[in-house]
Amino acid sequence: MNIIDRRLNPKGKSLANRQRFLRRAKKQILDAVREASARDGITGPSDHRIRIKTDTLREPRLHQAGQGGERWHIAPGNKEYVEGDRIPRPPQGEGGGRGGSPDGDSEDAFQFVLSRDEFIDLFLEDLELPDLLRKDLRETEGATPRRAGFQTSGAAANLNLVRTMRNSLSRRIALRRPRPEEIAAREEELARLSKTGEADPETLARLAAEIEIERRRSRRVPFIDPIDVRYNRFEDVPRPAVSAVMFCLMDVSGSMTAHMKDLAKRFYKLLYLFLSRRYARVEIVFIRHTHVAREVDEETFFSSTESGGTVVSTALEEMVRVLRARYPLEQWNIYAAQASDGDNMPADNPHAVALLEQAILPACQYFAYLEVGPEDERYGGSTELWRAYQRIAQAGQAIAMRKVNHRSQIYPVFRQLFSRDKAVRTEGVA
Amino acid sequence: MTKLAEKFRISSGSDWGFSDLRRAHDLIAEIAQRELGLDTYPSQIEVITSEQMLDAYSSIGLPLMYRHWSFGKRFARDESLYRHGYSSLAYEIVINSNPCIVYVMEENSMAMQALVLAHAAFGHNHFFKNNSLFRQWTDAGGILDYMEFAKTYIAHCEDKYGETAVERVLDAAHALMTQGVSRYPRRRGFDLADEARREAERREEEARTFNDLWRTLPEGKASRALHPELVERQRLLGLPEENILYFLEKKAPLLKPWQREILRIVRHIAQYFYPQKQTKMMNEGCATFVHYHIMNRLHEQGVLDDGGMLEFLHSHTSVVFQPDFDDPRFSGLNPYALGFAMMQDIARITRAPTEEDRLWFPDIAGNGDPYGTLREAWVAYRDESFIRQFLSPALIRKMKLFSVHDDSRSDLVVEAIHDERGYRAVRAALADSFDVIKHEPEIEIVDVDLDGDRRLLLQNRVHHGIMLEREDAERVLDHLAFLWGYEVSLVEIDAVSEKVLRSFDAGPPAPVG
Numbered sequence: 005m006n007i008i009d010r011r012l013n014p015k016g017k018s019l020a021n022r023q024r025f026l027r028r029a030k031k032q033i034l035d036a037v038r039e040a041s042a043r044d045g046i047t048g049p050s051d052h053r054i055r056i057k058t059d060t061l062r063e064p065r066l067h068q069a070g071q072g073g074e075r076w077h078i079a080p081g082n083k084e085y086v087e088g089d090r091i092p093r094p095p096q097g098e099g100g101g102r103g104g105s106p107d108g109d110s111e112d113a114f115q116f117v118l119s120r121d122e123f124i125d126l127f128l129e130d131l132e133l134p135d136l137l138r139k140d141l142r143e144t145e146g147a148t149p150r151r152a153g154f155q156t157s158g159a160a161a162n163l164n165l166v167r168t169m170r171n172s173l174s175r176r177i178a179l180r181r182p183r184p185e186e187i188a189a190r191e192e193e194l195a196r197l198s199k200t201g202e203a204d205p206e207t208l209a210r211l212a213a214e215i216e217i218e219r220r221r222s223r224r225v226p227f228i229d230p231i232d233v234r235y236n237r238f239e240d241v242p243r244p245a246v247s248a249v250m251f252c253l254m255d256v257s258g259s260m261t262a263h264m265k266d267l268a269k270r271f272y273k274l275l276y277l278f279l280s281r282r283y284a285r286v287e288i289v290f291i292r293h294t295h296v297a298r299e300v301d302e303e304t305f306f307s308s309t310e311s312g313g314t315v316v317s318t319a320l321e322e323m324v325r326v327l328r329a330r331y332p333l334e335q336w337n338i339y340a341a342q343a344s345d346g347d348n349m350p351a352d353n354p355h356a357v358a359l360l361e362q363a364i365l366p367a368c369q370y371f372a373y374l375e376v377g378p379e380d381e382r383y384g385g386s387t388e389l390w391r392a393y394q395r396i397a398q399a400g401q402a403i404a405m406r407k408v409n410h411r412s413q414i415y416p417v418f419r420q421l422f423s424r425d426k427a428v429r430t431e432g433v434a
Numbered sequence: 435m436t437k438l439a440e441k442f443r444i445s446s447g448s449d450w451g452f453s454d455l456r457r458a459h460d461l462i463a464e465i466a467q468r469e470l471g472l473d474t475y476p477s478q479i480e481v482i483t484s485e486q487m488l489d490a491y492s493s494i495g496l497p498l499m500y501r502h503w504s505f506g507k508r509f510a511r512d513e514s515l516y517r518h519g520y521s522s523l524a525y526e527i528v529i530n531s532n533p534c535i536v537y538v539m540e541e542n543s544m545a546m547q548a549l550v551l552a553h554a555a556f557g558h559n560h561f562f563k564n565n566s567l568f569r570q571w572t573d574a575g576g577i578l579d580y581m582e583f584a585k586t587y588i589a590h591c592e593d594k595y596g597e598t599a600v601e602r603v604l605d606a607a608h609a610l611m612t613q614g615v616s617r618y619p620r621r622r623g624f625d626l627a628d629e630a631r632r633e634a635e636r637r638e639e640e641a642r643t644f645n646d647l648w649r650t651l652p653e654g655k656a657s658r659a660l661h662p663e664l665v666e667r668q669r670l671l672g673l674p675e676e677n678i679l680y681f682l683e684k685k686a687p688l689l690k691p692w693q694r695e696i697l698r699i700v701r702h703i704a705q706y707f708y709p710q711k712q713t714k715m716m717n718e719g720c721a722t723f724v725h726y727h728i729m730n731r732l733h734e735q736g737v738l739d740d741g742g743m744l745e746f747l748h749s750h751t752s753v754v755f756q757p758d759f760d761d762p763r764f765s766g767l768n769p770y771a772l773g774f775a776m777m778q779d780i781a782r783i784t785r786a787p788t789e790e791d792r793l794w795f796p797d798i799a800g801n802g803d804p805y806g807t808l809r810e811a812w813v814a815y816r817d818e819s820f821i822r823q824f825l826s827p828a829l830i831r832k833m834k835l836f837s838v839h840d841d842s843r844s845d846l847v848v849e850a851i852h853d854e855r856g857y858r859a860v861r862a863a864l865a866d867s868f869d870v871i872k873h874e875p876e877i878e879i880v881d882v883d884l885d886g887d888r889r890l891l892l893q894n895r896v897h898h899g900i901m902l903e904r905e906d907a908e909r910v911l912d913h914l915a916f917l918w919g920y921e922v923s924l925v926e927i928d929a930v931s932e933k934v935l936r937s938f939d940a941g942p943p944a945p946v947g
Contacts, residue, residue: 005459005555006478006533007452010486011540017489018509024601025506061507064609064909066875066894066902073900075840078864080767081758082836082851090845091838116510117517 026122029061033118033126125281147240158235171232181225182218190215247285248369249331250275251323251340254305256292257314259347264376268343269306270414271374275341278422283337289326293319295349299326316348316389317356324363333367340364341372346387353392360393365401372421373405444732446741450544455479458548459555461737465728466556470805472724475534475563475574477555482537488513490527490537494707497535498581500588500699502604525749528554530562530710532574545742549749552728557721564813565716567709570619577706584699591692603693606913607679607700613877614679614701615708667884674878677701678892678914681879687888688919697917712870715817719773722754723781723808726774756833767867772833776820777808779829790827817868825864827857837863842899875902877924888920895929901936902926911940918942 026033085091118126154167194211197203203211252272254265272288279286290305291297294312297319323340331338348356365371373393386394390405397403406417442457459479466472482490492509493499525542529535536554538547562568573580592600607614668674675681679701683694710717729746732738738746756771757763780798783791784807787799798807811820836851837860850856850863866872881891892914894902907924915922924938 005456005463005476007455008478008480009452010480010482010537013486017486018492018506020501021492021503021506021509023506024501024503024597025510028503028601029507061503062906062909063504063605064906064913065612066610066877066907066910067612068873068875068900069903072842073896074842074898075900076849076863076866077838077840078767078835078860078867079759079764079838080756080833080835081760081764082834083758083760085836085848085851087848087851087853087856089848091848092845116514 025061026118026126030126032060121281147242149238150241151236152239153237154234155237156231156234158237162236162238164234164236167234168228168232171234172228175229175232176225176227179225180221181227182222184222187215187218187222190218247287247335248279248283248337248339249287249289250279251289251291251326251338252305253291253293253319253323253340253342253344255294255314255316255319255344255347256310257294257347258311259314259345260376261378263378264343264345265306267376267408267411267414268374270411271343271408271418272341274414274418275339275372278418279339289323291319291322291326293322297322313349314344314347315352316342316344317352317359320356320359320364324359327364327367338368339370340368341374343374343376344389345377346375346389348387348389350388353388356389357392357396360403361396361401365396365403368402371403373403374417375405375407377407377409442737444544444548444738444742446543446545446739446745448541448543450547452481454544455481455538455547455551458544459551461732461735462548462552462556462728465731466552466560466724469731470556470724470727471809472556472560473563474556474559475532477551477559478533478535479551479555480535480537481540483540484516487524487527487537487539488516491524495527495529496577496581496703497529498578498585500585500604501592502608503601504608526550526554528558528562529577530568530572530574530706531577532563534559534562534574535578543742543745545738545745546749548732548738548742549725549729549746552725553721556728557724558717560724561713561717561720561812564809565709565713565816566813567713567816571709572706580702584703587695587699591696595692600696602916603696604700606917607697609910609913610678610682610917611700611704612874614677614697614704616677616680616705617708617871664881668881671882673882674880674893676876676878678877678879679704682914682917685882686918689917693917709816712816712818715769715773715868716812716815716820717773718770719777720808720812722750722770722774723777726750758834775829775833776824779826780804780808780811780824782828783826788828794826795824818865818870821861821868822865825861827852830857830860835860835864872897876929890914890918890920890922892922892924894924894926896926896935897929899928907938908940911938912943915940915942 154164190211194208194215197211198208250272252268254260254268256265276286276288288302290300290302292300292305292310293315294310295315295318296312299322319342327333327338360371375387375390390407393403393405397405404421406421408414408417442454442461444454444458459477466474488509490497491512492505494505499505525539525546527537534555536550536559538550542550562572562574568574588600588604671685672681679697682689683697683701686694689697729738729743729750733740733743754768754771754774756768756775781804783795783799784801784804787795792799801807811824815823831852834852837849837856839847839849850859852860876895876897878893878895879890880893883889883891902924911922911924919942921939921941926935926937927933928935
């Protein structure tokens with residue numbers, strides 16, 4: 005009998021099967037994932053319970069139908085029946101308690117949990133961050149130990165046997181430690197000589213003395229000396245973290261309805277998920293503006309409305325201020341998304357454009373402008389702000405812009421903006 | 435008692451080490467071999483975590499398995515059920531291999547580990563090694579190596595031909611897995627020497643029994659002569675064939691060699707598990723009987739303390755619990771309960787038979803050798819024949835079994851109950867309900883239209899009007915058409931009247947592009 009401890013075996017033996025399963029159920033999982041994403045807050049829960057139909061996951065077999073035909077059932081625990089009794093047919097044609105599908109595989113939907121990584125991967129599949137740069141190598145997210153030579157002290161588990169034995173061997177050779185076989189051979193010879201009486205007593209005494217010396221030497225020179233012992237040395241190599249900051253700019257003046265804010269929120273959420281997949285650290289800065297701009301927390305950002313006019317450049321100025329104060333360009337990847345209904349004080353447009361062109365766009369990896377409109381908008385004429393930004397885009401600057409009226413458009417628009425295909429990414433701007 | 439047992443105690447505590455496992459195993463082995471006379475493969479106990487137990491679940495209980503999404507699905511479902519507390523995990527999984535692998539969970543208490551060892555490492559192990567079905571159809575020594583080969587081979591195919599292409603073949607093969615089993619030993623082809631010997635024998639037989647009178651008999655109309663070309667074609671193709679995967683592997687015209695190999699792998703696995711399907715009740719009954727005896731003996735010896743014994747009894751009684759048919763917990767007969775009850779009953783008949791037992795079981799009643807009798811039964815029977823042979827009137831009365839006839843139209847009729855007139859009918863009906871063949875459709879490949887469009891023709895012989903499940907049948911037929919490469923038809927005919935009841939058709943998927 006053998007007892008084997010398998011507990012330390014690598015976990016996740018079924019990971020490959022899980023990946024195949026997720027791929028198989030991808031379409032349904034994606035639908036479920038989108039539905040789940042509409043419910044959750046901007047940073048989302050840590051895992052996602054997904055419920056999917058098992059239709060494409062069905063494993064058909066040729067088996068007998070559960071209904072019809074002539075059957076016999078055997079059941080235990082008879083109390084009152086005698087031969088020939090008639091029992092009214094129970095509903096659904098089940099007799100004697102039997103029924104259902106033979107393999108118990110009849111449920112048509114089942115629930116399982118997607119890890120956050122799996123969720124995001126599925127959600128953002130095929131998307132790519134433009135101009136991903138590695139900045140800020142000083143920030144670390146931990147360290148990986150790496151082999152780096154040997155050392156003379158350490159834990160027993162790190163003992164380097166080969167190196168230790170090599171040292172031991174060279175020391176034994178250098179100090180001429182006699183090998184046990186040699187001593188044994190000499191002793192044998194001594195025994196043979198003294199038995200046969202071939203040699204004179206002098207030779208025998210010399211031989212015995214030599215053996216004694218060799219024995220002493222092999223005792224004095226140990227097989228392994230503490231100075232031979234070597235341990236593997238490890239060095240902690242810091243893992244650099246790449247970090248990004250995401251600016252959310254939003255117009256909160258009276259003209260922005262709850263519907264429009266909801267659209268913007270959804271977009272920001274996608275952007276956050278996307279960034280957090282690519283960057284180890286993602287910070288979010290919320291800036292809301294009317295005719296004045298203010299940095300706020302998430303709660304305030306989405307909830308309350310303020311009255312006042314609309315001056316877009318104030319938000320841009322605030323962003324520049326925060327950028328300069330907290331996010332040095334060489335350490336941070338900077339992303340910005342602005343949502344607005346397109347209203348702006350006409351006189352402000354040139355100032356906003358100038359700010360964008362000179363201060364913001366050069367610093368940003370990506371700047372997305374999302375123009376949100378009412379759900380029932382029939383005719384979407386372009387607004388002043390749109391036209392102003394469009395000129396920047398046509399000049400070849402890294403600004404992406406889209407117009408969104410309905411919740412269902414958010415995801416496609418987001419996918420367009422971050423599509424791997426550059427042609428898709430830039431369409432709609434011209 | 436031996437010195438070992440004096441020092442060593444099995445209790446309900448969860449504090450145990452590997453040396454405790456080994457001592458418990460040795461004590462159990464002593465009882466199993468000396469008292470029960472069990473003959474087992476050497477066992478290999480593997481201690482695993484609950485997560486690894488879930489892993490083992492999903493790969494249908496084999497320690498090595500190729501990759502397929504269906505195992506991922508099973509894992510996702512089991513995990514979800516387990517995490518939300520809807521189901522608990524088994525205490526053990528045992529694999530029909532040599533050495534016999536037994537997985538035990540680290541969370542089990544020492545008493546439970548002893549139970550698991552007695553149940554799996556001796557009960558199941560003995561059954562695997564000795565039952566004739568397992569001996570004839572499975573190769574316990576080779577299964578792990580074969581699965582290693584299968585896993586590597588399929589992974590290699592995935593690298594070479596793409597995951598999607600391999601998945602397509604596996605999906606189709608899995609759909610036909612229940613039809614990938616040979617129920618009877620295949621007739622081997624003759625070699626030339628053999629053929630010549632048979633020919634000589636035949637001639638000698640003819641010469642010996644020659645009678646000129648035969649010549650004068652009028653020749654009957656040979657029914658076969660009606661379709662000579664059908665007979666010839668069937669002979670050439672080895673039809674009719676019940677093992678669809680085997681037929682496809684050997685005869686499907688368009689499959690690539692690697693696709694045939696995958697069909698072969700799936701077919702081998704199906705065949706490996708087929709005996710387990712047919713002996714579920716006996717196998718569990720045997721293991722339960724063995725653990726019950728061993729645990730009681732350990733308690734008598736004072737090795738298993740009272741707390742451990744109570745824990746064992748709690749677990750044992752919930753395993754062999756059989757709710758009545760009108761109990762909300764009822765979901766069919768519990769194979770553990772029935773198997774255990776039958777084996778206890780056989781032991782009783784050999785030791786203290788009643789007059790009735792002597793009448794019904796003259797061979798074994800009062801022979802005074804319960805374990806020998808059971809060992810013989812464990813070798814020679816499967817569920818269906820075991821019930822037909824050994825279900826006693828006493829047990830039918832004890833369980834109050836009754837048989838109900840359901841014609842799917844009018845009221846259900848109680849056909850037999852636990853009385854003098856009903857015993858045989860109840861026993862026969864119960865045996866039938868454990869007969870795997872009666873609960874699987876009887877499907878055979880009967881013909882291929884070689885002159886026309888190479889349509890593959892299958893036949894399902896319908897007994898008692900129980901047809902195929904329509905939706906699944908359609909899907910499986912699509913898979914079959916994919917493997918065959920041409921159109922396929924499945925005709926359901928009534929086994930008695932030969933009347934065609936329903937037919938399905940499917941064509942191969944249109945080539946892409």
